[in-house]
Amino acid sequence: MSQIIKAGLVGVTGYTGMELARLMVHHSSMELVKATSRSEAGKTLAQIYPFLNRLPLGDLVITQPDPADLAECDVVFLAVPHKTAMEIGSELLEAGVKVVDLSADFRINDKATYEAWYKVEHTRAHLLGEAVYGLPELYLDKIMGARLIANPGCYPTSAILGLAPALKAGLVETGDIVIDAKSGASGAGRGAKVGNLFCEVADSFRAYGLPTHRHTPEIEQEISKLAGTDITVSFNTHLLPIDRGILSTIYTRLKSAATVEQVHEIYTEFYADKPLVRVLPLGQLPETRHVRGTVFCDIGLVVDPRTNRLIVLSAIDNLCRGASGQALMNANLICGLDLDEGLPMAPMMP
């Protein structure tokens, strides 16, 4: 009989920390044995998250984020801001612990690009070569052998999965890609800011951060690899009055005329052996609720012959597939478990 894998979580108080706690309740091969928070240390998880009352994880006592203390874990999730993550991540690796970093610190291969977009110095650049970008549909084998995972950003996950088959097949012009992305409010984090109050978000809709969202270089890096050429995208983000969910509407121009059936075949083939991406039947378009609480990425395809465009609609749950659920997929893989172990498959509907 196999042993339970011991997991740690640095930064339990944000929405990604909360989501990881939620997912861990159902995992039978991995147990959360450490959860840290500078501000909440000493309390149990159920005290800060009453939804965990009478559940096993509810009694776990939150501790200070001490690498020595975390060294007993097999794998540690970092749900802390960038810059903080690179430091503690590096210490944990030295202590022999595998790391899944949910921040942006190890996602950008190029130190200068990272520093230009994130406005901080990268002090652990020697690890950039080793870190594996944790998108299992693209890097399954590498992930299985890794000890440091750069867990993808939420927007990049939806954008890259939406574009991968088209770019790999050379279907679309690489110089004319527009990604119009919309995200639920949990993507803005759990910080106490006026802009995130219920009355500032509910019953409204707005764009934000145009045209320099920090997820841009991450998207460009990965889709350039897929296309085999450098791509610059127009990536633009909006705030939805919903808790969870990203829908990216991706506008591309077909290199040559193609029917939607032809495109659909390319996509279904690409994801045939990747069950967590669901290329929808023709005529169906994704809805964020259809992936709510799960790691599914739902993809819908539209070809507009009037403008010769292929429009890809890609929906994920930003907290689950876009953060903690994908982190758990990666942790599963680097610990020798099945990709989807412990993960909820049935979306919350309605």
Next chain:
Amino acid sequence: MSQIIKAGLVGVTGYTGMELARLMVHHSSMELVKATSRSEAGKTLAQIYPFLNRLPLGDLVITQPDPADLAECDVVFLAVPHKTAMEIGSELLEAGVKVVDLSADFRINDKATYEAWYKVEHTRAHLLGEAVYGLPELYLDKIMGARLIANPGCYPTSAILGLAPALKAGLVETGDIVIDAKSGASGAGRGAKVGNLFCEVADSFRAYGLPTHRHTPEIEQEISKLAGTDITVSFNTHLLPIDRGILSTIYTRLKSAATVEQVHEIYTEFYADKPLVRVLPLGQLPETRHVRGTVFCDIGLVVDPRTNRLIVLSAIDNLCRGASGQALMNANLICGLDLDEGLPMAPMMP
């Protein structure tokens, strides 16, 4: 090795049918082998519920509700309107199938009371004596031996669980109970009515059905049994602009002064061996999101010495604990499985 239990579902197109489909995805000892709908027969589940794409249940073909066809099931869930339920339920019992009826048809022990509140004739009254009211915290043993379960209503589940310890212990006056209940919009069903449109429900709040909601006699029947005396309650309902969730604020008057600590002890003791009811620590009050998607009932207790009132707050998910999740608890029990088998424990947060 034990055999998989075969389950059927009559009426798959409403929200309770949808919820049962969602829950079945994660059940490893029971399989949905039949799902019926007069209007959607011939389609697969994934065609009407795209959230089931690439999941095992997605390929199940919907059939017409034919009792002969359903006779191969070990247990059948009835998610159809009252009156229809009593008829098909009776036929299924004769065919040797166990039945969990989500309608009101077998909840009221007294034929005349049923007919007075539901305005239809009860044509299967001979089964009323046999039907077991499916609230496991009160009737666990009876349920385990039953072949016909009257699955409780959503409001009654929250009200009865909230009042049971106080009434059993004789804490409160039985002549002065007010239940102010608030429900999410899925409780109104999936019928195409103007009053249930997004723009009629969102960003608003209203009471409805006062003072004669049909769940009144069901609540009175069960709490009268608990108290050992006939109780008439003031039960009043409101519509919340949320998908799921009921919060009942229950006002009672203490027979004699008691501290909230004393009341809390009575409640925790009552539910000590019933893990799906969570009596919250003093100072915490329930939130509907903390039970979202689960069968938990969360109970908060307040004693107001100024008015000598005990106020009980009771939260459930109306679709899960208030309907399909509780139906599955009952089906588990009558099929010899554990009460919570296959049920999600971790609420969807946020």
Next chain:
Amino acid sequence: MSQIIKAGLVGVTGYTGMELARLMVHHSSMELVKATSRSEAGKTLAQIYPFLNRLPLGDLVITQPDPADLAECDVVFLAVPHKTAMEIGSELLEAGVKVVDLSADFRINDKATYEAWYKVEHTRAHLLGEAVYGLPELYLDKIMGARLIANPGCYPTSAILGLAPALKAGLVETGDIVIDAKSGASGAGRGAKVGNLFCEVADSFRAYGLPTHRHTPEIEQEISKLAGTDITVSFNTHLLPIDRGILSTIYTRLKSAATVEQVHEIYTEFYADKPLVRVLPLGQLPETRHVRGTVFCDIGLVVDPRTNRLIVLSAIDNLCRGASGQALMNANLICGLDLDEGLPMAPMMP
């Protein structure tokens, strides 16, 4: 031709300040000439409230809250926290300016009661006798002659208007009143707190502050006057996932049996000459959206002969009738204008 009345607003950055700015756009006899904020002084209103772009008020420059500077106003609205309000209010009165205080500082007639519930010393108690409780349906004449208005709280406005006719007519037992009140999130203010974030409020419902909400003594004071006897109420509050709106469900017990028609007649007569309270036709129940953005109070009546209860449903917009709109009604009156001048009459629907 009459002169434009000059108004000032101390505290423009909260939701009540924002609401007053919104209402002032449409007032042709009163002009907002001063708006203050410690944190935003120097900016224009349109800079902090882009919804005022290209509107006359948009160019008003926010200033520091200096009483000398405000002395040019005919009337000043105080939209600041309690304690701060009593101090600046007292200074303004001395400078000859009329004051409408939206805080609780002058609402409670009894100094000791105020201090017991608000946990601060009342340093301007000499003004308590002069301050008029600004509920025009009860104190129209007094308000017209006042120079200091204690603008009612949001919950008290809905509760008192809902109970007034019944108590005045001696219809109900005064010892058995329960007010179950539900409010939109703007009632919690615009402070940056985690508990008010979109993801903490949306798609959920909860009670809070039980059983000692600070609006309790204010309600008890006013309904005791109406009844001519001291009343203790059970007043309990809940948080709705909507921006605006309060619905209070008020449970009372009839002294003797009465039909709903009889009660309805008493209510319609009471409010016959008070057009801003709408006693709904029998069979209709209020909805918060039907008063959204207006100063209407909508009242629905239910008599339950089974329990001999009169249930009153009272809906207002917490920001408008419950705060800034009522403040403007009061300012109109003390400045010699019509009660409803400048106020929007048509609710935002949907």
Next chain:
Amino acid sequence: MSQIIKAGLVGVTGYTGMELARLMVHHSSMELVKATSRSEAGKTLAQIYPFLNRLPLGDLVITQPDPADLAECDVVFLAVPHKTAMEIGSELLEAGVKVVDLSADFRINDKATYEAWYKVEHTRAHLLGEAVYGLPELYLDKIMGARLIANPGCYPTSAILGLAPALKAGLVETGDIVIDAKSGASGAGRGAKVGNLFCEVADSFRAYGLPTHRHTPEIEQEISKLAGTDITVSFNTHLLPIDRGILSTIYTRLKSAATVEQVHEIYTEFYADKPLVRVLPLGQLPETRHVRGTVFCDIGLVVDPRTNRLIVLSAIDNLCRGASGQALMNANLICGLDLDEGLPMAPMMP
């Protein structure tokens, strides 16, 4: 002293009819004297719209849509489906009544194009030449002299106003325009359809109707006129879980490099004398709530030098500026009143 203008409304039960009733409450120079509905004739407006209780319009009795009966009106609004509108509109014109048609029937200049997109025969094509497209920022003079107004669609209003200055100035490539539009649920109408239920729309987001939304030819017709050349656009629509509001994110490619300041100057100049379009200060982006309940169109500008794109964000209230508010602007103009008479200027915030 001028006479009150008599207005009629054909089709009062939908959201555009409801919105027109709301707006008419505040109009002092125009009075709604006729409101028709086949299904609700005989009731008062307040009976179907309780928000009109105790307001003047509340007592208006709904009648059957009889052209002879409507002939006493100076102007009639048609809030009925296309095809029905052309028929009744034609009869009213013959009776000497001015008509503002909110349907699509007279928007498309070319009969064949109309019939291709709307799949019905245009039986009143002789009126197409006379009908004036009711976008006052483009056709003010023509509208003032018209007797038949084709009131613009909601999406086209936001798209055309967003593109007009850029196209008129020849700033952008006409062959590479993508309009990614998002609308609140009231845009789907008040029909009782499962897809519009609260539980199907709330807490979710989806695209719909791609790539052949019927507003496409209307947009192309008007922007082609502005550009002086035929334009084909990629126009794509999404459903927001909000009541009101459209935000269009419009992607264009600059013909030659330009700074955002240069573009901003072109836009502010274009709209300098058109106060109902608000070109936001640089750095601000529009939010649908900032125009809620008003006829404002808010425009934000972004230039992305990395991709050489001009991104225009254009926000309106789909029911007000996108339908009934603009209809009232047009009615004002054809009746000799000021453009904004009777219209609310202050958005509902929050």
